[in-house]
Amino acid sequence: MTGDAKLIVQGLSHHYPDEYTGESVHALQDINLQIHDNEFVTIVGPSGCGKTTFLNIIAGLLPYREGRAMVDGVEIKGPGPDRGVVFQEHAILPWRTVNRNIGHGLELRKVPKAEREKRVQEYIDLVGLSGFEERYPHELSGGMKQRVAVARTLCADPVIMLMDEPFAAVDAQTRITLQDELNRVVMATRRTILFITHSVEEAAFLGDRCIVFSRRPGQIKTEIKIDIPREERLWKDMVNNPKFTDARDEILSLVRSEVTNDDNS
């Protein structure tokens, strides 16, 4: 099944060196994972368990020495436009308008202006930002900023999208809207996504597969398949869908046992 695997991770561990004490922080332990074309995989785990570390390694922002990680069969050696990242804190550039933020990836690749504008407009419409093209980020609400960040990543057309708790900083009501919208966007554009969250509900709602991390050092504890077609994943229906509620409860008890362990230790 490695044929259509977009991301392959084998035996990946990570230690952060501590320059002051000489000790190291053991952040990840022996992660093995494959993500296939058009799969939506969520990773959930207690805070501080190494989720961001894992994503940063895949993004190429953090060098790794223990284990292997490949995208489209190519060893990860640094960041690249084949892996698009949506960060937790919105990282869209304050000095670029919505338009120019979304088109930034294409601009860096020197895509001709006419084609760029056409593509940007498509994604602006897709994420519902029409009318805000010429606005600067500080003029937008938190939810709109994350829509820009998502559109920017989509527009650069990566092989795999990496999302690190992208909706954690917005209010609960906006979060639900953004989650529904993300499903719609995924249906419309067919994407391969690795989505990190500490919210069990979010992990079960979005993921085709949900991977539960143990507490630090992060290891894969279990993997849970959530076999619900994308088009049925709307919050108003999901709350009554036993497949969703069962998966959510199972993940919740797994995560909870990790947090409880943590308290005892």
Next chain:
Amino acid sequence: MTTVDVAPHRRKSLRKTITDSRAIQLVILLIGVLVLWAIISATIDRPDRYLPSPLTTLFSSVDLLEKGVLISFYTDTLTRLVIGSAVGIALGIPFGLLLGLNRNIADMFYPLMNFFQSVSGIAIFPVIVIWFGNSNTTVMIVILYTSFFPIAFNVLSGVRSVPMRYISAARTLGASRFQIIKDVLLPGAMPSVAIGSRLSIGFAWRAVIAGEMLAGQAGLGNMIFAGQELDNTAQILLGMMLIGLTWIMLDHYLLRPLESDTIERWGLVQK
């Protein structure tokens, strides 16, 4: 979501209203100062020596204008200021950028920069005079020297203070090192470029006045000190007025618009 509902044209007219009311405030302030000045001048003994009235000061300008020297003093000084600080800033920005980008180079140059930063333009003046004489070159070098460090230091810290997540975001979009400098670090350092430029031009303004006096070069600085020797207090006050008012104009017509089109527009500073 309320901020985004304001249409662009409405925002513009709002900004215009603010500038209008600012202009009115400025006029009121100026009139107040002039009136106070006139009152003090009218109540003291020998106002011509200690504080000539605003009108006397104005008449002294007519006098100097008729002789044709005021305009040439003024343009001499302004030319020195503009060229000296423009060159200082033009050299200081890339130097600060280089130091901001490369930790090794920064560590190497930092003690040297600190050293020269503390040795003010006036302190280097004598040695520059020994090298270049009492000349225009001497004044220009002092202005350039004075304006270089504030901008270089500010750009250095500005580049370093650009949040890491913006750099990471650009890298994951495929930006090269050069593209990161152009699209992320330079605009991100703009608030510091603005602060640094303001400081540089402010310091250059002081250096030009002191430099002209010390090197005996014709200009506003010289005019003020000549006023003292000639016992012409009105001429001194006139020079002071011109210096201060020119700074207000520079600020209003050059620095402020630059800031409001960039860092204010981007929401990087409070309006």
